[in-house]
Amino acid sequence: MGFLNASSSFTRFRIADPVPATLWPTLPDKLKQFCFRDIDNTSDERSWGWVCFDDMLDTAWRTAPPEKGGYIAFSLRQDTRRIPxxxxxxxxxxxxxxxxxxxxxxxxxxxxxxxxxxxxxxxxxxxxSRFLPIPAEFNVLWAIDTGIIYFASTQSKMIDLFSDYFTLTFDLHLEPLTPYALAASMLDEAAMTRLDTLEPTRFAG
Structure with missing residues (x-):
């Protein structure tokens, strides 16, 4: 389910590295460089890459640019062949x-x-070669001002693929924004020390 659906599940990340100012002008070209490659006429089992947020068939961003206000929007498409x-x-x-x-x-x-x-x-x-690949699309929203990235999937395999491919494309590493990581970004050292010493409460007898 993507972000344009009535409901969506997603994973949040933050960028662990400083984002160089020189990245933004080259970002559309990087997306095209690492765009999705079609495997309909091959016998390859899988293919993945970036596609336009507005049209997963568009790998040249002719439909709409990735820049949308304060966000960079694109999608990760993965096609998989499965033999029953x-x-x-x-x-x-x-x-x-x-x-x-x-x-x-x-x-x-x-x-x-x-x-x-x-x-x-x-x-x-x-x-x-006799089975057509099954396409799947996973939306990505990149908040420019905060460096927070929203990825429309909670599947561990897709999260790993997205993280690795994002790093390969932009040379930036991602960290999952878990509740603990979010607390670490908001609390001071003393509060984090208290948080680390907390013990879970048992509600069952």
């Missing part, structure tokens, strides 16, 4: 039967473990 397990099992069984028939003609009695692994990989790659 039953389909893979069926076609692997067919491949194994064909291999057994060839072995029988050559006087061989069994298929080696290595050959079975090879057949499974060949079958997977062959099927990959």
């Amino acid at each position: 397990a039953a389909v893979l099992k069926k076609h692997l069984s067919l491949a194994l039967r064909e291999e057994e028939a060839r072995n029988k003609e050559q006087g061989k009695k069994f298929i080696s473990r290595e050959r079975k692994k090879e057949l499974k990989e060949q079958t997977r790659l062959r099927l990959m």
